[in-house]
Amino acid sequence: MEATNNYVPIRVSTLRGELKIPFNAYVRIANKHILYCRMGDSFAGDRLAKLKKKKLKKMFILDDQETQYRDYLSQSIDMAYDKNSGSSIESRADVIQGSQQASAEEVMENPEDQAAYKIAKDGTAKYVDFIMSEDAALKSVINIENTDQSLAHHGVTVATLALGMAQKLNLDKSHPLNLLTLGALLHDFELTHLDLDMSKPRSQFTEEELAAYKNHPKDGVKRVGTLNHFDQAVTDIIFNHEEFINGSGFPRGLKEKDLDLFSLITSTANAYDRLVAFECIPKTEALKRFMVESMGLHKLEHMQALKAVLKDNDIL
Ligand SMILES: [Fe+2]
Ligand SMILES: [Fe+2]
Numbered sequence: 001m002e003a004t005n006n007y008v009p010i011r012v013s014t015l016r017g018e019l020k021i022p023f024n025a026y027v028r029i030a031n032k033h034i035l036y037c038r039m040g041d042s043f044a045g046d047r048l049a050k051l052k053k054k055k056l057k058k059m060f061i062l063d064d065q066e067t068q069y070r071d072y073l074s075q076s077i078d079m080a081y082d083k084n085s086g087s088s089i090e091s092r093a094d095v096i097q098g099s100q101q102a103s104a105e106e107v108m109e110n111p112e113d114q115a116a117y118k119i120a121k122d123g124t125a126k127y128v129d130f131i132m133s134e135d136a137a138l139k140s141v142i143n144i145e146n147t148d149q150s151l152a153h154h155g156v157t158v159a160t161l162a163l164g165m166a167q168k169l170n171l172d173k174s175h176p177l178n179l180l181t182l183g184a185l186l187h188d189f190e191l192t193h194l195d196l197d198m199s200k201p202r203s204q205f206t207e208e209e210l211a212a213y214k215n216h217p218k219d220g221v222k223r224v225g226t227l228n229h230f231d232q233a234v235t236d237i238i239f240n241h242e243e244f245i246n247g248s249g250f251p252r253g254l255k256e257k258d259l260d261l262f263s264l265i266t267s268t269a270n271a272y273d274r275l276v277a278f279e280c281i282p283k284t285e286a287l288k289r290f291m292v293e294s295m296g297l298h299k300l301e302h303m304q305a306l307k308a309v310l311k312d313n314d315i316l
Helices: 046-053 063-081 089-109 114-133 137-142 151-168 177-186 189-193 207-214 216-224 232-240 261-277 283-293 300-312
Strands: 007-011 025-029 032-037 058-062
Touching: 007 025, 007 063, 007 089, 032 058, 058 063, 063 089, 089 114, 089 137, 089 151, 089 177, 089 189, 114 137, 114 151, 114 177, 137 151, 151 177, 151 189, 151 261, 151 300, 177 232, 177 261, 189 216, 207 216, 216 232, 232 261, 261 283, 261 300, 283 300
Parallel strands: none
Antiparallel strands: 007 058, 025 032, 025 058
8 A cells, every 4th residue: 555655745844833734644664654643633732842852854745635735834824924813922933933944944955946945035024024023923933942953943043033133233124134034044054965963062073074064154155156046145144154253254264344244143143043052052051151252253232132132032
């Protein structure tokens, strides 16, 4: 029977929230598909935590249930963006964070797919509005722990902190904040194509691993360089997010005067969330460490903006 069924992959990050699933979801173990979540189950609470623990990124559905899956996705996202849906902000943030993570994963895996890029880009415009206009939105998204050390989840966190910083820095509408968001979502794009254990401190990388790591911004840009659908602002963030204002960053050792505003903001948010997401340092301690160790590496007003985002949103 296995041979006659056609399974298609779906992203675990799209399975969030209280809505019951109108399809069966399978996991693949040793080339066999095993029913894991039944039609009528939902992904609130425990079940999602278990999936994350397994670091499972994809599940499978039968291809004749793809329409149900697509309908579930759009209904779930529409409900999440609807202030009056009756769902809690935490549950809505869960779905919205998942959808941002899923579109980042999609572009990171298939950068040449112009349609996937457009979906991600269109999605960021709505996301900017959600984070900027709803009181507990930023806090609810940042409080979703990156338990599986996902680079795409880290991208969503960095994008969200970057938006909070933009608000503190009073950036007006003349700044395309959707591109700041998209660039921050995709900043570590190249790391998803490398086989590095991100939970290892950088001091424990082998020489080869360290060399690959130091090149990830440059190699990321190389990979998307010939793709016209990537916006320049996004490519700049991918290239420059590890640079520091005093020229001690990588890959080019650029200084503040050579760096664009969005790259500077992303670099600051990234340096902080790297400590939380990959070095597993509790948020309050991570901020303390960041404020001391990063002095002189980021613009002081950007560091202060990040600190204010975390404090004013009761995240620490
Ligand atoms: Fe990076
Ligand atoms: Fe990063």
